[in-house]
Amino acid sequence: MQLLKDKILAEGRYLGKGILKVDSFMNHQIDPLLMKAIGEEFASRFKDTGATRILTAETSGIAPALAFAMAMNLPVVFARKHQPVTMAKNPFKESAESHTHGNVVDLIVSPEYLQPNDRVIIIDDFLASARTIRALVKLVNASGATLVGIGAVIEKAFEGGRAAIGDIGVKVESLAAIANFDNEKINFG
Amino acid sequence: MQLLKDKILAEGRYLGKGILKVDSFMNHQIDPLLMKAIGEEFASRFKDTGATRILTAETSGIAPALAFAMAMNLPVVFARKHQPVTMAKNPFKESAESHTHGNVVDLIVSPEYLQPNDRVIIIDDFLASARTIRALVKLVNASGATLVGIGAVIEKAFEGGRAAIGDIGVKVESLAAIANFDNEKINFG
Numbered sequence: 001m002q003l004l005k006d007k008i009l010a011e012g013r014y015l016g017k018g019i020l021k022v023d024s025f026m027n028h029q030i031d032p033l034l035m036k037a038i039g040e041e042f043a044s045r046f047k048d049t050g051a052t053r054i055l056t057a058e059t060s061g062i063a064p065a066l067a068f069a070m071a072m073n074l075p076v077v078f079a080r081k082h083q084p085v086t087m088a089k090n091p092f093k094e095s096a097e098s099h100t101h102g103n104v105v106d107l108i109v110s111p112e113y114l115q116p117n118d119r120v121i122i123i124d125d126f127l128a129s130a131r132t133i134r135a136l137v138k139l140v141n142a143s144g145a146t147l148v149g150i151g152a153v154i155e156k157a158f159e160g161g162r163a164a165i166g167d168i169g170v171k172v173e174s175l176a177a178i179a180n181f182d183n184e185k186i187n188f189g
Numbered sequence: 190m191q192l193l194k195d196k197i198l199a200e201g202r203y204l205g206k207g208i209l210k211v212d213s214f215m216n217h218q219i220d221p222l223l224m225k226a227i228g229e230e231f232a233s234r235f236k237d238t239g240a241t242r243i244l245t246a247e248t249s250g251i252a253p254a255l256a257f258a259m260a261m262n263l264p265v266v267f268a269r270k271h272q273p274v275t276m277a278k279n280p281f282k283e284s285a286e287s288h289t290h291g292n293v294v295d296l297i298v299s300p301e302y303l304q305p306n307d308r309v310i311i312i313d314d315f316l317a318s319a320r321t322i323r324a325l326v327k328l329v330n331a332s333g334a335t336l337v338g339i340g341a342v343i344e345k346a347f348e349g350g351r352a353a354i355g356d357i358g359v360k361v362e363s364l365a366a367i368a369n370f371d372n373e374k375i376n377f378g
Contacts, residue, residue: 023276085289
């Protein structure tokens with residue numbers, strides 16, 4: 001997706017250790033027109049999946065997943081890190097180690113919003129080591145729903161996330177795949 | 190906003206102790222068409238403020254703030270609960286006690302995305318005790334930016350948030366104000 005790649009080149013900053021700062025348009029501040037275009041791009045790639053629900057994780061997955069949900073007119077569920085007082089008992093729960101800070105975070109979804117007859121697309125901001133995405137896949141499996149696609153805004157192809165997801169028979173799409181960082185230069189795959 | 194009130198009556202559930210569950214369309218699952226309409230309603234109420242940026246808080250403020258940002262074509266910043274590794278040192282930081290679980294959470298914003306020449310509208314999911322919103326106001330003040338409006342999707346008018354915000358000379362708008370709960374019945378103001 002050229003618009004996204006241009007934005008990453010213009011505003012993204014490589015901080016070393018594989019960390020790309022995209023706080024100016026995705027992870028702290030959000031560029032609404034870019035996010036709308038990201039949602040439409042996901043919609044064009046997943047339009048034939050027969051999806052009924054979108055699943056993402058707190059926090060930075062919410063914006064791209066909502067933009068996609070608006071483009072598809074599908075409900076989007078964001079897995080919570082902490083079980084809120086409003087959530088039904090015995091939710092689906094998985095854990096994932098955070099890629100950037102190393103802490104283990106929970107991902108919790110109520111069975112009310114992930115049901116056996118659902119066809120689910122998982123959306124997240126990054127596909128790096130795929131720890132979060134794999135935990136989301138487990139939540140889908142636990143619910144009995146059918147996974148029909150996985151989408152990430154930015155893929156760090158050098159971190160092996162695609163291989164870590166494994167061959168699960170669904171389309172895995174990223175909108176900008178970074179092959180490597182060459183000092184401060186960002187090289188797309 | 191009638192569409193929102195209808196949704197609250199159809200799907201909201203009063204759990205006692207002032208807690209309203211709206212997980213089916215805002216706080217766990219998001220209804221994308223309703224959220225788009227919420228964004229447009231905020232835009233119609235704040236169109237004459239000359240706003241340059243929108244500020245909200247992780248997590249549940251992100252969806253309505255992004256929908257509003259899309260309608261206004263303005264960047265939206267979400268205050269982080271934890272300082273990410275990508276954030277510049279010495280950010281603006283305030284604390285607020287969570288209304289529903291009682292824990293104190295931090296709200297952290299990088300000075301990169303909240304600047305003295307900004308005109309800021311604060312958006313959140315609920316206006317209840319206004320603890321979160323008051324912390325966001327302090328962040329705006331710390332940055333030197335000008336606050337030009339405050340918007341909440343749902344107001345629990347009986348919890349005194351509007352009075353707690355005080356007379357700060359900006360428009361405070363909520364899209365559905367709940368006067369009280371009568372057993373399980375939800376009464377709008």
